[in-house]
Amino acid sequence: MIPNQWYVVLETDEVKPGKPVDVTRMGEKLVFWRDTQGRVSCLRDLCPHRGAALSLGTVAGDLIACPFHGFQYDATGQCRLVPANGKNAPFPKQLKARFYLTNERDGFIFIFWGEAPAELTPPRYFDNLTGMASASVRVVWNAHYSRAIENQLDVAHLPFVHHNTIGRGRRTVVDGPFLDWNGPDMFHLFVFNRLDDGTLPRRPEELSKPDSSFWLEFIFPNLWQNHLGSQARVVVAFAPVDADHTLMYLRFYQSFMKIPVLDRLVARLAMPYNLRILRQDQEVVETQLPSRSELKLGEKLVQADRPIIAYRRRRQELIEAAK
Numbered sequence: 358m359i360p361n362q363w364y365v366v367l368e369t370d371e372v373k374p375g376k377p378v379d380v381t382r383m384g385e386k387l388v389f390w391r392d393t394q395g396r397v398s399c400l401r402d403l404c405p406h407r408g409a410a411l412s413l414g415t416v417a418g419d420l421i422a423c424p425f426h427g428f429q430y431d432a433t434g435q436c437r438l439v440p441a442n443g444k445n446a447p448f449p450k451q452l453k454a455r456f457y458l459t460n461e462r463d464g465f466i467f468i469f470w471g472e473a474p475a476e477l478t479p480p481r482y483f484d485n486l487t488g489m490a491s492a493s494v495r496v497v498w499n500a501h502y503s504r505a506i507e508n509q510l511d512v513a514h515l516p517f518v519h520h521n522t523i524g525r526g527r528r529t530v531v532d533g534p535f536l537d538w539n540g541p542d543m544f545h546l547f548v549f550n551r552l553d554d555g556t557l558p559r560r561p562e563e564l565s566k567p568d569s570s571f572w573l574e575f576i577f578p579n580l581w582q583n584h585l586g587s588q589a590r591v592v593v594a595f596a597p598v599d600a601d602h603t604l605m606y607l608r609f610y611q612s613f614m615k616i617p618v619l620d621r622l623v624a625r626l627a628m629p630y631n632l633r634i635l636r637q638d639q640e641v642v643e644t645q646l647p648s649r650s651e652l653k654l655g656e657k658l659v660q661a662d663r664p665i666i667a668y669r670r671r672r673q674e675l676i677e678a679a680k
Protein backbone atom coordinates (compact mmCIF):
# COMPACT_ATOMS: atom_id res chain seq x y z
CA MET A 358 0.00 0.00 0.00
CA ILE A 359 1.17 3.54 -0.66
CA PRO A 360 1.22 5.43 2.64
CA ASN A 361 -0.14 8.96 3.02
CA GLN A 362 -2.99 8.67 0.55
CA TRP A 363 -6.76 8.87 0.62
CA TYR A 364 -8.20 5.40 -0.06
CA VAL A 365 -11.78 4.56 -0.86
CA VAL A 366 -12.61 1.95 1.78
CA LEU A 367 -16.40 1.84 1.95
CA GLU A 368 -19.57 3.12 0.39
CA THR A 369 -21.73 5.59 2.27
CA ASP A 370 -24.62 3.19 2.90
CA GLU A 371 -22.36 0.70 4.68
CA VAL A 372 -22.13 2.94 7.76
CA LYS A 373 -25.57 3.65 9.13
CA PRO A 374 -26.29 6.00 12.03
CA GLY A 375 -26.28 4.53 15.55
CA LYS A 376 -24.29 1.36 14.89
CA PRO A 377 -20.55 0.71 14.71
CA VAL A 378 -19.34 -1.22 11.67
CA ASP A 379 -16.25 -3.42 11.65
CA VAL A 380 -14.34 -4.09 8.47
CA THR A 381 -10.84 -5.15 7.52
CA ARG A 382 -9.09 -2.67 5.24
CA MET A 383 -5.43 -2.00 4.60
CA GLY A 384 -4.73 -5.27 6.44
CA GLU A 385 -6.13 -3.84 9.65
CA LYS A 386 -9.34 -4.30 11.61
CA LEU A 387 -11.15 -0.97 11.65
CA VAL A 388 -14.33 0.35 13.22
CA PHE A 389 -16.50 3.05 11.66
CA TRP A 390 -19.44 4.95 13.11
CA ARG A 391 -21.39 8.15 12.50
CA ASP A 392 -21.54 10.98 15.01
CA THR A 393 -24.64 13.06 15.79
CA GLN A 394 -23.95 15.23 12.72
CA GLY A 395 -23.72 12.16 10.49
CA ARG A 396 -19.94 12.49 10.08
CA VAL A 397 -18.03 9.23 9.78
CA SER A 398 -15.23 8.37 12.23
CA CYS A 399 -12.68 5.58 11.97
CA LEU A 400 -10.51 3.95 14.64
CA ARG A 401 -8.45 0.83 14.78
CA ASP A 402 -10.88 -1.75 16.10
CA LEU A 403 -8.93 -2.30 19.28
CA CYS A 404 -9.56 -0.70 22.63
CA PRO A 405 -6.25 0.53 24.07
CA HIS A 406 -7.49 -0.27 27.59
CA ARG A 407 -7.47 -4.05 27.42
CA GLY A 408 -7.73 -4.94 23.77
CA ALA A 409 -11.41 -5.60 23.14
CA ALA A 410 -12.99 -4.90 19.75
CA LEU A 411 -14.61 -1.47 19.87
CA SER A 412 -16.97 -2.48 17.09
CA LEU A 413 -18.89 -4.67 19.56
CA GLY A 414 -19.65 -1.54 21.54
CA THR A 415 -22.20 1.21 21.04
CA VAL A 416 -22.39 4.70 19.66
CA ALA A 417 -22.75 7.22 22.51
CA GLY A 418 -23.53 10.60 20.96
CA ASP A 419 -20.42 11.49 19.00
CA LEU A 420 -18.31 8.85 20.76
CA ILE A 421 -17.89 5.12 20.57
CA ALA A 422 -18.14 3.13 23.81
CA CYS A 423 -16.16 -0.06 24.31
CA PRO A 424 -18.28 -3.12 25.14
CA PHE A 425 -15.88 -4.31 27.86
CA HIS A 426 -15.57 -1.51 30.45
CA GLY A 427 -17.42 1.26 28.68
CA PHE A 428 -14.49 3.57 27.96
CA GLN A 429 -15.54 6.14 25.35
CA TYR A 430 -13.43 7.45 22.47
CA ASP A 431 -13.78 10.38 20.11
CA ALA A 432 -12.98 10.60 16.40
CA THR A 433 -9.30 11.29 17.13
CA GLY A 434 -9.08 8.15 19.27
CA GLN A 435 -8.84 10.17 22.48
CA CYS A 436 -10.45 8.43 25.46
CA ARG A 437 -13.02 10.89 26.86
CA LEU A 438 -14.60 8.82 29.59
CA VAL A 439 -13.50 6.08 31.97
CA PRO A 440 -16.72 5.02 33.73
CA ALA A 441 -14.77 3.30 36.52
CA ASN A 442 -13.26 6.69 37.41
CA GLY A 443 -16.61 8.47 37.43
CA LYS A 444 -17.95 11.02 34.99
CA ASN A 445 -16.23 13.97 36.69
CA ALA A 446 -12.74 12.51 36.63
CA PRO A 447 -10.36 14.12 34.10
CA PHE A 448 -9.94 11.87 31.07
CA PRO A 449 -6.57 10.12 30.68
CA LYS A 450 -4.78 12.06 27.92
CA GLN A 451 -2.38 9.23 27.15
CA LEU A 452 -5.21 6.78 26.50
CA LYS A 453 -5.69 6.91 22.73
CA ALA A 454 -6.82 4.53 20.03
CA ARG A 455 -5.25 4.73 16.55
CA PHE A 456 -7.44 6.90 14.35
CA TYR A 457 -7.74 7.64 10.64
CA LEU A 458 -9.04 10.84 9.12
CA THR A 459 -12.13 10.27 7.03
CA ASN A 460 -13.83 12.02 4.18
CA GLU A 461 -17.03 11.22 2.41
CA ARG A 462 -17.93 12.23 -1.12
CA ASP A 463 -19.81 10.86 -4.10
CA GLY A 464 -21.14 7.98 -2.05
CA PHE A 465 -17.70 6.75 -1.00
CA ILE A 466 -15.99 6.83 2.41
CA PHE A 467 -12.26 7.54 2.22
CA ILE A 468 -9.64 7.21 4.95
CA PHE A 469 -6.28 8.93 4.93
CA TRP A 470 -3.88 6.05 5.49
CA GLY A 471 -0.67 7.40 6.99
CA GLU A 472 0.49 10.61 8.59
CA ALA A 473 -1.66 13.52 7.53
CA PRO A 474 0.26 16.68 6.59
CA ALA A 475 -0.74 19.98 8.22
CA GLU A 476 -2.36 21.11 4.97
CA LEU A 477 -4.31 18.08 3.92
CA THR A 478 -6.19 18.31 0.64
CA PRO A 479 -9.45 16.35 0.42
CA PRO A 480 -9.64 13.19 -1.69
CA ARG A 481 -10.26 13.53 -5.39
CA TYR A 482 -12.94 11.88 -7.43
CA PHE A 483 -13.88 12.02 -11.10
CA ASP A 484 -15.32 15.45 -11.82
CA ASN A 485 -16.99 14.36 -15.05
CA LEU A 486 -19.86 12.31 -13.58
CA THR A 487 -22.14 15.14 -12.56
CA GLY A 488 -25.78 14.54 -13.35
CA MET A 489 -25.34 10.84 -14.04
CA ALA A 490 -27.31 8.10 -12.26
CA SER A 491 -25.44 5.12 -10.91
CA ALA A 492 -25.83 1.58 -9.64
CA SER A 493 -23.23 -0.26 -7.63
CA VAL A 494 -22.14 -3.79 -6.76
CA ARG A 495 -19.31 -5.22 -4.66
CA VAL A 496 -17.03 -8.11 -5.52
CA VAL A 497 -14.09 -9.53 -3.56
CA TRP A 498 -11.04 -10.75 -5.44
CA ASN A 499 -8.36 -12.99 -3.98
CA ALA A 500 -5.69 -10.63 -5.23
CA HIS A 501 -3.53 -7.76 -4.06
CA TYR A 502 -5.10 -4.46 -5.04
CA SER A 503 -2.06 -3.52 -7.18
CA ARG A 504 -2.66 -6.52 -9.44
CA ALA A 505 -6.35 -5.71 -9.67
CA ILE A 506 -5.56 -2.14 -10.71
CA GLU A 507 -2.92 -3.15 -13.24
CA ASN A 508 -5.45 -5.43 -14.88
CA GLN A 509 -7.67 -2.43 -15.55
CA LEU A 510 -4.75 -0.63 -17.20
CA ASP A 511 -3.81 -3.66 -19.28
CA VAL A 512 -5.06 -3.23 -22.85
CA ALA A 513 -3.26 -6.24 -24.35
CA HIS A 514 -5.47 -8.73 -22.49
CA LEU A 515 -8.72 -7.58 -24.07
CA PRO A 516 -8.83 -9.93 -27.13
CA PHE A 517 -7.86 -12.89 -24.96
CA VAL A 518 -9.54 -12.64 -21.57
CA HIS A 519 -12.55 -10.87 -23.07
CA HIS A 520 -12.60 -12.57 -26.49
CA ASN A 521 -16.39 -13.06 -26.29
CA THR A 522 -17.30 -9.76 -24.59
CA ILE A 523 -15.55 -6.38 -24.80
CA GLY A 524 -12.53 -7.86 -26.60
CA ARG A 525 -14.37 -9.32 -29.61
CA GLY A 526 -12.82 -8.82 -33.02
CA ARG A 527 -9.24 -10.08 -32.60
CA ARG A 528 -7.72 -6.63 -32.31
CA THR A 529 -4.54 -8.04 -30.88
CA VAL A 530 -2.00 -5.42 -31.94
CA VAL A 531 -1.59 -2.59 -29.44
CA ASP A 532 -0.50 0.75 -30.89
CA GLY A 533 0.91 2.96 -28.16
CA PRO A 534 -0.90 3.08 -25.81
CA PHE A 535 -1.14 6.83 -25.40
CA LEU A 536 -0.92 8.05 -21.84
CA ASP A 537 -1.84 11.58 -20.86
CA TRP A 538 -0.99 12.71 -17.31
CA ASN A 539 -3.33 15.18 -15.73
CA GLY A 540 -1.31 16.30 -12.72
CA PRO A 541 1.07 13.98 -10.88
CA ASP A 542 -1.53 11.48 -9.66
CA MET A 543 -4.01 11.10 -12.45
CA PHE A 544 -3.75 9.96 -16.03
CA HIS A 545 -5.88 9.21 -19.06
CA LEU A 546 -5.16 6.22 -21.22
CA PHE A 547 -6.31 5.95 -24.83
CA VAL A 548 -6.62 2.50 -26.36
CA PHE A 549 -5.54 1.88 -29.97
CA ASN A 550 -5.99 -1.86 -30.42
CA ARG A 551 -6.21 -3.11 -34.02
CA LEU A 552 -6.05 -6.17 -36.25
CA ASP A 553 -2.64 -7.62 -37.01
CA ASP A 554 -2.00 -6.50 -40.60
CA GLY A 555 1.65 -7.42 -40.43
CA THR A 556 2.85 -3.95 -39.45
CA LEU A 557 4.61 -3.33 -36.17
CA PRO A 558 2.77 -1.49 -33.41
CA ARG A 559 3.21 2.25 -33.48
CA ARG A 560 5.21 3.63 -30.61
CA PRO A 561 3.49 5.89 -28.07
CA GLU A 562 5.67 8.80 -29.31
CA GLU A 563 4.25 8.38 -32.82
CA LEU A 564 0.71 8.88 -31.58
CA SER A 565 -1.04 12.06 -30.64
CA LYS A 566 -3.91 12.49 -28.24
CA PRO A 567 -7.00 11.32 -30.13
CA ASP A 568 -10.16 13.35 -30.40
CA SER A 569 -12.19 10.61 -28.78
CA SER A 570 -14.63 10.28 -25.92
CA PHE A 571 -13.39 6.79 -25.07
CA TRP A 572 -10.59 6.51 -22.59
CA LEU A 573 -9.55 5.02 -19.27
CA GLU A 574 -8.81 7.26 -16.34
CA PHE A 575 -6.94 6.50 -13.14
CA ILE A 576 -6.58 8.47 -9.92
CA PHE A 577 -3.98 7.32 -7.40
CA PRO A 578 -4.17 5.33 -5.27
CA ASN A 579 -7.30 3.33 -6.09
CA LEU A 580 -9.87 4.87 -8.45
CA TRP A 581 -10.42 3.89 -12.08
CA GLN A 582 -12.93 4.96 -14.69
CA ASN A 583 -13.80 3.62 -18.11
CA HIS A 584 -15.07 6.66 -19.99
CA LEU A 585 -17.47 5.05 -22.47
CA GLY A 586 -18.50 8.30 -24.12
CA SER A 587 -20.47 11.16 -22.63
CA GLN A 588 -23.41 9.07 -21.39
CA ALA A 589 -21.98 5.88 -19.88
CA ARG A 590 -19.15 5.12 -17.50
CA VAL A 591 -17.81 2.27 -15.45
CA VAL A 592 -16.03 3.17 -12.23
CA VAL A 593 -14.12 0.77 -10.02
CA ALA A 594 -12.74 1.63 -6.58
CA PHE A 595 -10.21 -0.95 -5.41
CA ALA A 596 -10.44 -1.08 -1.62
CA PRO A 597 -7.46 -2.99 -0.20
CA VAL A 598 -8.73 -5.51 2.34
CA ASP A 599 -5.40 -7.17 3.09
CA ALA A 600 -2.38 -8.42 1.15
CA ASP A 601 -4.46 -11.10 -0.58
CA HIS A 602 -7.91 -9.58 -0.99
CA THR A 603 -9.37 -6.57 -2.74
CA LEU A 604 -12.94 -5.36 -2.53
CA MET A 605 -14.02 -3.95 -5.87
CA TYR A 606 -16.74 -1.33 -5.77
CA LEU A 607 -18.08 -1.50 -9.30
CA ARG A 608 -20.37 1.29 -10.43
CA PHE A 609 -22.11 1.92 -13.70
CA TYR A 610 -23.07 5.53 -14.43
CA GLN A 611 -25.41 6.57 -17.21
CA SER A 612 -27.21 9.66 -18.41
CA PHE A 613 -29.12 8.54 -21.50
CA MET A 614 -32.18 7.74 -19.34
CA LYS A 615 -32.95 10.80 -17.21
CA ILE A 616 -36.32 9.96 -15.64
CA PRO A 617 -35.88 9.67 -11.84
CA VAL A 618 -35.90 6.11 -10.45
CA LEU A 619 -35.82 4.70 -13.97
CA ASP A 620 -32.38 6.25 -14.41
CA ARG A 621 -30.96 4.12 -11.61
CA LEU A 622 -32.82 1.08 -12.82
CA VAL A 623 -31.24 1.46 -16.25
CA ALA A 624 -27.83 1.74 -14.60
CA ARG A 625 -28.57 -1.46 -12.69
CA LEU A 626 -29.48 -3.29 -15.90
CA ALA A 627 -25.90 -2.83 -17.08
CA MET A 628 -24.54 -4.66 -14.05
CA PRO A 629 -24.76 -8.32 -15.13
CA TYR A 630 -22.69 -7.63 -18.25
CA ASN A 631 -20.11 -5.60 -16.33
CA LEU A 632 -19.91 -8.29 -13.66
CA ARG A 633 -19.37 -10.93 -16.33
CA ILE A 634 -16.43 -8.94 -17.71
CA LEU A 635 -15.00 -8.50 -14.24
CA ARG A 636 -15.28 -12.23 -13.58
CA GLN A 637 -13.30 -12.93 -16.74
CA ASP A 638 -10.55 -10.70 -15.36
CA GLN A 639 -10.76 -12.18 -11.88
CA GLU A 640 -10.15 -15.73 -13.09
CA VAL A 641 -6.79 -14.77 -14.56
CA VAL A 642 -5.61 -12.11 -12.13
CA GLU A 643 -6.10 -14.37 -9.12
CA THR A 644 -3.50 -16.73 -10.62
CA GLN A 645 -0.78 -14.08 -11.03
CA LEU A 646 2.49 -14.57 -9.15
CA PRO A 647 3.99 -12.89 -7.31
CA SER A 648 0.70 -11.77 -5.91
CA ARG A 649 1.79 -8.20 -5.27
CA SER A 650 3.16 -6.01 -8.03
CA GLU A 651 6.34 -3.96 -7.59
CA LEU A 652 8.43 -1.77 -9.87
CA LYS A 653 11.21 -4.35 -10.05
CA LEU A 654 9.42 -7.62 -10.36
CA GLY A 655 11.39 -9.49 -12.97
CA GLU A 656 8.44 -9.60 -15.36
CA LYS A 657 9.27 -9.41 -19.06
CA LEU A 658 7.21 -6.47 -20.16
CA VAL A 659 6.46 -5.34 -23.73
CA GLN A 660 5.51 -2.02 -25.27
CA ALA A 661 1.81 -2.61 -24.65
CA ASP A 662 2.56 -2.77 -20.92
CA ARG A 663 3.62 0.89 -20.78
CA PRO A 664 0.58 1.97 -18.72
CA ILE A 665 1.44 -0.71 -16.16
CA ILE A 666 5.02 0.53 -16.00
CA ALA A 667 3.75 4.10 -15.57
CA TYR A 668 1.52 2.97 -12.72
CA ARG A 669 4.35 1.07 -11.04
CA ARG A 670 6.79 3.98 -11.41
CA ARG A 671 4.47 6.53 -9.88
CA ARG A 672 3.42 4.11 -7.16
CA GLN A 673 7.08 3.54 -6.26
CA GLU A 674 7.74 7.31 -6.24
CA LEU A 675 4.85 7.86 -3.86
CA ILE A 676 6.03 5.05 -1.60
CA GLU A 677 9.55 6.55 -1.55
CA ALA A 678 8.18 10.04 -0.91
CA ALA A 679 6.25 8.74 2.08
CA LYS A 680 9.38 7.35 3.75
Ligand code: FES
Binds near residue numbers: 405427428
Ligand atom coordinates in the same frame (compact mmCIF):
# COMPACT_ATOMS: atom_id res chain seq x y z
S1 FES B 1 -11.11 -3.16 27.00
FE1 FES B 1 -12.20 -1.49 26.27
S2 FES B 1 -12.87 -0.49 28.03
FE2 FES B 1 -11.68 -2.10 28.77
Ligand SMILES: [Fe+2]
Binds near residue numbers: 508514518519
Ligand atom coordinates in the same frame (compact mmCIF):
# COMPACT_ATOMS: atom_id res chain seq x y z
FE1 LIG C 1 -10.27 -6.97 -18.32
